[in-house]
Amino acid sequence: MPVTLKDIAEKLNISITTVSKALKDYPDVSKKTKRLVKETASLLNYKPNSFAVNLRTKESKTIGLIIPEIVHHFFSSVINGIINQAEKKGYLVIILQSNESYELEKKQIDLLLAKRVDGILISLANESTDYSHLNEILNQNVPLVMFDKIAKLVNCSKVIINDRQAAAIATQHLIDIGCKHIAHFRGPLLPQNSIDRFLGYKKTLLDNNLKYDSSLVYISDDMSFENGKTNISKMLSEHEHVDGIFINTDLVAVGAIAELNNRGIKVPEDIAIVGFSNWFMSSVISPKLTTINQPGFDMGKQSFKLLYKEIKASKKNNPLVPKTVVLDTDLIIRETTSSTR
């Protein structure tokens, strides 16, 4: 049986109240009593029963995190940033994976709300179009922060990168090294970041007086290695002059490069490529991938920090005005866009 306040009180012949106050350093307890209580507590290896504390204080120092996919370099970096920062502030993190499914995401939010976590961090599933489950969180006054894959219309704090700008920088880089016919492998239609990267690509073409041709835009349904291969095959059968591709995510880019290698098409001489995310893998393949570095760890850290502030504020019944933090990205130039291989 675990030791309780009662055990300490009985041992010292004082009240439970005094024991509790002594342990929490209330000013109205004598030094002597405090010393005695603390000694006894550590002697008996007393640990407060968190279940009771939770019930009394109505908080569990636990937050929930829902992520589309854990086995994913970017997201696991974000997780790392989150639990790192959370631990510093004394919070634990329950992690759930939506598998890009709206239904699962919804169920998991219910789970976390039933669990009465102190706050929720979420990166949306690609499938999620309806936001009632997210508003449900806000209705219950549970602090919510969205990151990376967000819903613009939900009124909560967000941590994102400037996808449109990053995509513009990537596309401009292809133009700068001389590409004239630039294709784009985009993500699914719904996620905001997939849309923004596409818009950044399109705008940059037009800003440079290059023609935008919608048939040069290919969709990677599940953002996989295979998608990269099939998109390349499709593209090559439909277009002859493509000399550069801006690809929504590194994994697809790696698949694309593999297929180009197979076909003996030279990267970057025949077709230059820029990816997105800066997975570790990208620096290890041949040729090494030029890509946009996305600060996963920092995104996790900032997301928790925002959530933490909201938790504090909501405890004081003093809710914060939602805020959007935009993190910097940078272009990492490697072999798939440099001719000095």
Added chain:
Amino acid sequence: MPVTLKDIAEKLNISITTVSKALKDYPDVSKKTKRLVKETASLLNYKPNSFAVNLRTKESKTIGLIIPEIVHHFFSSVINGIINQAEKKGYLVIILQSNESYELEKKQIDLLLAKRVDGILISLANESTDYSHLNEILNQNVPLVMFDKIAKLVNCSKVIINDRQAAAIATQHLIDIGCKHIAHFRGPLLPQNSIDRFLGYKKTLLDNNLKYDSSLVYISDDMSFENGKTNISKMLSEHEHVDGIFINTDLVAVGAIAELNNRGIKVPEDIAIVGFSNWFMSSVISPKLTTINQPGFDMGKQSFKLLYKEIKASKKNNPLVPKTVVLDTDLIIRETTSSTR
């Protein structure tokens, strides 16, 4: 304010007791009352207060997971297997990262015990030599299952692969394709799987009447890409005839291959390589890496299953005899050991 049993009771003019029993389908409540209570509960959107339930039932349906590193293909697969299986059984998972540090691991175990999780899953940090923190878990009668990086001497259930056998198969494969001077890049000295893989390598050499030369064994301190490059450099400066290397983990192998590529040394013609883990990356580099496939997802799944059984048993005060589950691995032959490139 969240709805409580009391709210429902007052609305229906019955007792809290009856409401509670009706919701849990106790047989001694009339059908009519049950219907009424359930209707009202769903009308008011009643959710049991988990804090109160935890305090009463002394369980939280939450387990803790400590892992050395999250941003790691193998471990993130294990996490995936664990939370997947846990969710099916109605358990949530709190994840912590030890960063391969013994001190952190110890602190995190304290955290989880203070939190009174229903059970703990752990894969040990490389640094951990002392096991008192693990025995502390057992002393408090909290179910514990170790996986992958285990301590043989701790008396709990375990889920592992047969590292020695897998290493033997990898080494034998190098011998079978004709290698005569086989080096080994091993992991740090402490972890059991690093020891076992080394032993499998050594034994296989001897079984094949090849000489075991300890100077052909190099240590990768932090199992990094860089370790692979520096080990290769060191090895090439010390030995001339090496024609095969069995490398403890894929990331190091990828670094090794990169360095060999840089130096114009042909893989597998000059030096053949077998890795360990089957990271996604391994099938994407050039040449593609022959490796041992380690079933991460399944290891997570089995670990949770074992823990779940122990939780059930310990609730009935009927503790299980610790059990070790050994999962199968297989050799994936790719280009770094095949001459048909």
Added chain:
DNA sequence: CTGAAAGCGCTTACAG
């Protein structure tokens, strides 16, 4: 079939 009562282990407003 229904309900009063005890109790899980804390915290804290209040009295002395």
Added chain:
DNA sequence: CTGAAAGCGCTTACAG
């Protein structure tokens, strides 16, 4: 400086 008491929201043994 100390402590009795109420209460957080449930569950369940027991009485009727």
